[in-house]
Structures are given as C-alpha cells and as structure tokens.
Amino acid sequence: MNGQDTNSTPARNGTHTPVFITRDRCPVCGSATRETLLETKFTDPSVASFLVTYYDGRIPLDALTDQSYRLDRCRNCALIYQAHILTDAWMMRLYEEWIDAQASLDKRRSANSCYFAALANEVAGIAKFAPGIPSSVRVLDIGMGWGHWARMAMAHGYETHGYELSARRSIHAASMGIRVLTNLDPREAGAFDYIYCSQVLEHVADPGGMMDQMLALLRPGGVVDLHVPNQGLITTKLRRPDWTASHNAVHPLEHINCFSRTTLRYLASERDMQLVAAPFPHRRTTGTFGIRDLGVYLYNRTLSTHVWLRRAQQPRQLS
Numbered sequence: 001m002n003g004q005d006t007n008s009t010p011a012r013n014g015t016h017t018p019v020f021i022t023r024d025r026c027p028v029c030g031s032a033t034r035e036t037l038l039e040t041k042f043t044d045p046s047v048a049s050f051l052v053t054y055y056d057g058r059i060p061l062d063a064l065t066d067q068s069y070r071l072d073r074c075r076n077c078a079l080i081y082q083a084h085i086l087t088d089a090w091m092m093r094l095y096e097e098w099i100d101a102q103a104s105l106d107k108r109r110s111a112n113s114c115y116f117a118a119l120a121n122e123v124a125g126i127a128k129f130a131p132g133i134p135s136s137v138r139v140l141d142i143g144m145g146w147g148h149w150a151r152m153a154m155a156h157g158y159e160t161h162g163y164e165l166s167a168r169r170s171i172h173a174a175s176m177g178i179r180v181l182t183n184l185d186p187r188e189a190g191a192f193d194y195i196y197c198s199q200v201l202e203h204v205a206d207p208g209g210m211m212d213q214m215l216a217l218l219r220p221g222g223v224v225d226l227h228v229p230n231q232g233l234i235t236t237k238l239r240r241p242d243w244t245a246s247h248n249a250v251h252p253l254e255h256i257n258c259f260s261r262t263t264l265r266y267l268a269s270e271r272d273m274q275l276v277a278a279p280f281p282h283r284r285t286t287g288t289f290g291i292r293d294l295g296v297y298l299y300n301r302t303l304s305t306h307v308w309l310r311r312a313q314q315p316r317q318l319s
C-alpha cells in the first residue's frame with residue numbers, strides 16, 4: 001500500500017523529469033485521515049541551510065524550489081510522513097551522488113571497538129529466535145550498506161545473504177564474501193529464518209509493501225529484527241518557533257517515514273506477525289555490563305522502535 005499520487009510535480013531542473021511525487025495517503029495503513037504538523041518550503045532557510053551543510057553543497061536546491069517539506073501524521077496508525085518525496089530517479093541521485101560514499105565507508109572503517117561489540121551483541125541475539133546450528137540458519141540483511149553486520153553474522157557461522165540497492169556498496173560487501181542478492185526474489189519465499197533490517201524502512205516510499213516482502217521471505221516462525229528512528233519528542237520540537245531541520249527522525253528528503261512503536265504494532269497486526277520480546281544482551285556493549293545495558297534492554301522491550309517481529313507459524317484464519 002503506497003498511497004502515492006500519480007500526479008508528479010513539474011520539474012525545475014532544466015528537464016521534463018519530475019522531481020517529486022505526492023503521498024496523499026498514509027504509506028503504512030492507507031488512511032487519508034491526517035493532520036499536517038509542519039509545512040514549509042525546502043528552500044526556506046530553516047530547511048535549506050541544513051540540506052546544504054549536510055550534503056556538503058552537492059544538493060541542487062533549484063530543483064526543490066516548487067515543492068514544500070510537509071509533514072503529516074496519520075490519525076489511524078500514528079505514522080509521521082513526508083507528503084512530497086523524491087521520485088525513484090531523484091532518490092537514486094540523492095543516495096549515489098549527494099551522499100559522499102567514500103566518507104560513509106571511511107566512517108565505518110574508522111569505527112572503534114564499541115561499534116563492532118554492538119554488532120556482535122546484535123548477532124548473538126539471533127540464537128534466541130533461531131536456535132539451530134548457525135550453519136543451518138539462513139540470515140538475510142536487507143539494506144546491508146557496506147555489509148558490516150552481515151560480515152559479523154558470517155563470523156558467527158550463519159549462512160548470510162545481503163541485499164542492497166547501491167551497486168558500490170553491494171560490490172564491497174561481495175568482496176568480503178557476503179552472498180549478495182540482486183533482488184528480493186519471490187522464489188526465495190519462506191527461505192529465511194532471520195531478517196535484519198536496520199535504518200531502511202524510514203527511507204522507502206512504500207514501507208507497508210516492503211514489510212509484505214519481508215514477511216514473504218521469512219519461513220513460518222521466522223523473525224525480522226527491525227530498527228527505525230524513533231518519533232520520540234519530534235512533534236514537540238516541530239512546534240518550536242525556532243525549529244530548524246536536522247539529521248533526526250524527520251530528516252528532509254531522506255527519513256520520509258517516521259515511526260512510533262504504535263505504528264510498528266499496527267504494521268505487525270495487519271499481517272501474520274507479532275512483536276516479540278527483545279533478547280537479553282549476551283555481551284556487554286561498553287565496559288562492564290551494568291545499569292546502562294539493563295536500561296537499554298528495558299527500553300527495547302517497552303518504548304523503542306528497535307523491535308523483533310515473528311511471522312506466525314500458521315496463516316491467520318479469516319472469520
């Protein structure tokens with residue numbers, strides 16, 4: 001369910017290529033009932049100065065002149081979503097040209113040991129949901145980026161596959177030995193025991209449709225480990241008169257869907273899925289295991305938008 005308007009905004013980029021499409025319905029539940037939390041021009045200084053700085057001057061602001069940065073909140077499932085989003089072609093430009101790929105890879109390469117310890121902790125949690133011998137457990141990382149989580153899963157013995165839209169990142173991941181899928185092939189339906197999907201769903205035009213794809217790829221009883229940015233106090237921040245855009249859960253153009261835990265429960269309830277309890281950390285994330293780790297665990301169980309969704313063993317019976 002994508003709720004996209006087929007009418008595209010005319011381009012101001014010297015071509016006839018549309019820059020934006022409009023979502024007049026919630027891309028999670030399809031409801032048209034919404035409230036607008038914020039509407040301003042992409043070229044307004046409160047947004048434009050962030051975009052210019054964040055993308056280091058690589059973003060062509062003149063192409064965004066005619067459209068507004070509008071944030072709507074669905075009254076049915078509580079998703080906050082950007083109404084006007086880039087077309088697929090412009091979205092590809094954003095991720096392949098405006099974002100500095102080398103800087104992104106360098107950031108990963110220069111990560112400290114805590115980053116890798118956190119990855120190891122996440123991977124260790126797979127055993128709670130798929131307790132078989134690791135080599136018999138099929139794992140898929142959707143939106144794997146440079147492949148660091150997938151490589152950690154491989155190091156733990158799991159049969160690891162990865163999927164990534166960026167060709168450069170896919171090539172890099174393949175060079176590290178990860179089995180890279182070129183598409184989310186329906187012939188792989190029911191083939192995976194565990195799907196890891198971190199910081200992906202907030203970027204896609206049709207998050208409900210992507211959830212359907214993940215559900216189809218899972219075997220009955222399989223689990224999706226899903227991370228998305230949390231709405232948190234975003235509605236309060238949007239009301240401030242001195243509000244300016246930033247790299248948060250409603251990052252203009254990129255974080256086009258902003259989830260609450262309520263929205264994720266809705267996503268699960270509309271499918272044969274349910275939220276299951278977060279695994280207790282197997283290893284400490286920083287220093288000695290203590291209050292911080294316990295706090296993270298309790299937060300993950302109750303408030304966060306890092307959730308685990310299990311596919312039902314049997315399809316739901318229609319009454």
Ligand SMILES: [Zn+2]
Nearest residue numbers: 026029074077
């Ligand atoms: Zn909704």
